[in-house]
Amino acid sequence: MSDLRHSPGVMAFARMFHYGILGVEKTERDIRVGVQRVLDSGYILQAVDVELIYVPLVLEMLQGKMTVHSPISYPLGNLSPKKKLRDLERMIDVGVRDSAYCLNYRNILDHDYGEVAKEVRAAVELNRGAIAIEFNIQATLLNDNEIVGACQAIQDGGGKAVKLNTGYGWGTGPEEVALIRRVFGNRLDIHPSGNIRTLAQVDEFLKYDVKIIHSMAVLEITDEYITRLSRRSGGAR
Amino acid sequence: MTHSVSAELPTTREAMAKVLDYSDLRVNTRESDLRLLALEAEKFGIATIVVNPVNASLARALTRGTNIKVGVAVSYPVGAYWPEDKIREVQDAVEDGADEIHMMMAVGAFLNGWVEDFTLPEMKGLVRAAEGRPTRLITEIAVLHGDQQRWLGESAASAGIQALVCCSGFKPSKLARVLPGDVHALAEVAGQTIEIDYMGDVEDTAEALEILRAGASRICSESARRILEGFGGPLADGQS
Numbered sequence: 001m002s003d004l005r006h007s008p009g010v011m012a013f014a015r016m017f018h019y020g021i022l023g024v025e026k027t028e029r030d031i032r033v034g035v036q037r038v039l040d041s042g043y044i045l046q047a048v049d050v051e052l053i054y055v056p057l058v059l060e061m062l063q064g065k066m067t068v069h070s071p072i073s074y075p076l077g078n079l080s081p082k083k084k085l086r087d088l089e090r091m092i093d094v095g096v097r098d099s100a101y102c103l104n105y106r107n108i109l110d111h112d113y114g115e116v117a118k119e120v121r122a123a124v125e126l127n128r129g130a131i132a133i134e135f136n137i138q139a140t141l142l143n144d145n146e147i148v149g150a151c152q153a154i155q156d157g158g159g160k161a162v163k164l165n166t167g168y169g170w171g172t173g174p175e176e177v178a179l180i181r182r183v184f185g186n187r188l189d190i191h192p193s194g195n196i197r198t199l200a201q202v203d204e205f206l207k208y209d210v211k212i213i214h215s216m217a218v219l220e221i222t223d224e225y226i227t228r229l230s231r232r233s234g235g236a237r
Numbered sequence: 238m239t240h241s242v243s244a245e246l247p248t249t250r251e252a253m254a255k256v257l258d259y260s261d262l263r264v265n266t267r268e269s270d271l272r273l274l275a276l277e278a279e280k281f282g283i284a285t286i287v288v289n290p291v292n293a294s295l296a297r298a299l300t301r302g303t304n305i306k307v308g309v310a311v312s313y314p315v316g317a318y319w320p321e322d323k324i325r326e327v328q329d330a331v332e333d334g335a336d337e338i339h340m341m342m343a344v345g346a347f348l349n350g351w352v353e354d355f356t357l358p359e360m361k362g363l364v365r366a367a368e369g370r371p372t373r374l375i376t377e378i379a380v381l382h383g384d385q386q387r388w389l390g391e392s393a394a395s396a397g398i399q400a401l402v403c404c405s406g407f408k409p410s411k412l413a414r415v416l417p418g419d420v421h422a423l424a425e426v427a428g429q430t431i432e433i434d435y436m437g438d439v440e441d442t443a444e445a446l447e448i449l450r451a452g453a454s455r456i457c458s459e460s461a462r463r464i465l466e467g468f469g470g471p472l473a474d475g476q477s
Contacts, residue, residue: 024315024341024405025380025412028349051317053346074315076264078289080333083326090322104291109267141265168409
């Protein structure tokens with residue numbers, strides 16, 4: 001199993017994931033422990049997600065080995081448009097290279113998709129490609145029409161990726177991913193997030209050509225993946 | 238006003254309404270919810286509605302021509318921003334029409350001991366940027382011990398902050414729910430120096446009274462209707 005741990009297939013699997021250490025109560029110690037855990041695993045993840053104030057610390061710890069992600073107006077999307085754009089500028093300045101921009105969900109719930117597209121466009125124009133931005137909707141709270149409307153607005157505003165939920169109990173199911181893939185094909189990257197804890201869940205998302213997944217359980221899921229590979233290779237002997 | 242164990246508890250719907258702020262800080266707030274919030278606050282005799290920054294301008298517009306004040310919950314619910322960024326956010330809220338500022342403190346930074354770089358500057362900046370408006374500092378006492386709570390109360394009061402809010406009430410949070418006993422413990426260590434407020438869901442009128450008895454001066458809650466219904470029965474939509 002140890003041979004498999006750092007095999008190209010396993011490394012590529014782990015590379016899909018964001019690992020989040022987010023929350024009001026998170027301390028420097030929590031961040032250090034979490035980041036060190038990732039480093040000790042030997043995996044190169046898609047990104048490590050932390051609150052903005054911890055970005056300098058994590059940049060220093062990761063030494064360029066992985067991308068640092070920080071969310072904007074997380075998790076409620078409730079901060080003012082001015083504040084969100086200033087946070088985006090701040091992130092570019094401090095070295096964040098990946099962010100989840102939580103949209104104003106009221107606009108989505110009120111079906112004001114023109115405003116959603118406007119918010120996306122403002123971020124895209126300010127960003128000018130400096131940061132990979134995924135636009136966060138709370139898909140769990142939306143019906144199918146609202147999910148499609150929000151994704152269309154993201155696309156209309158120039159966005160390239162949608163993150164489906166923020167966690168905190170709001171999680172993604174494969175049916176939401178399937179819906180977006182069916183309507184938008186590969187024109188929009190889909191990033192499932194929230195309550196993703198098992199390899200079985202990941203398997204479901206991979207059926208829809210998902211390439212980036214947010215999960216705090218990435219290390220456990222990767223262990224599950226290795227166990228599966230190990231069983232398969234053992235079975236072949 | 239600071240905590241006083243001898244403070245009288247409300248015995249009527251009208252008296253209870255005076256110690257309530259009516260909030261809508263949910264993730265799924267629609268414009269219609271904000272309209273109802275403003276309407277019900279006026280009908281119930283609640284002086285202040287509390288909303289997210291993105292809804293500040295709309296709340297201001299919806300309350301125009303009434304006596305309802307608009308409180309804005311800045312940096313809610315995580316608060317993990319640099320002080321200068323939070324100060325600008327307070328300024329935004331003021332520009333958008335806020336009458337009161339409720340600011341989520343950087344709890345993690347405080348736990349790290351980053352007091353000089355984060356906690357004190359954000360307190361002072363809050364008061365300065367609020368330009369005389371009432372200010373309330375939201376913390377999470379679930380992760381603070383007594384000495385930390387005492388220090389926060391004293392420092393917030395010294396900075397000119399009106400109240401220390403014991404919790405954000407952010408429901409999906411993994412933090413333990415703050416109970417009346419926790420409010421009492423906070424009031425014991427900090428209630429002599431600063432007003433203690435409660436924020437979040439409240440089960441019913443009895444629990445609201447327990448929270449007040451424990452030492453809270455105000456309750457900021459989505460549950461205002463439920464709390465008031467304990468006095469005199471159900472309220473119809475818009476009924477005072």
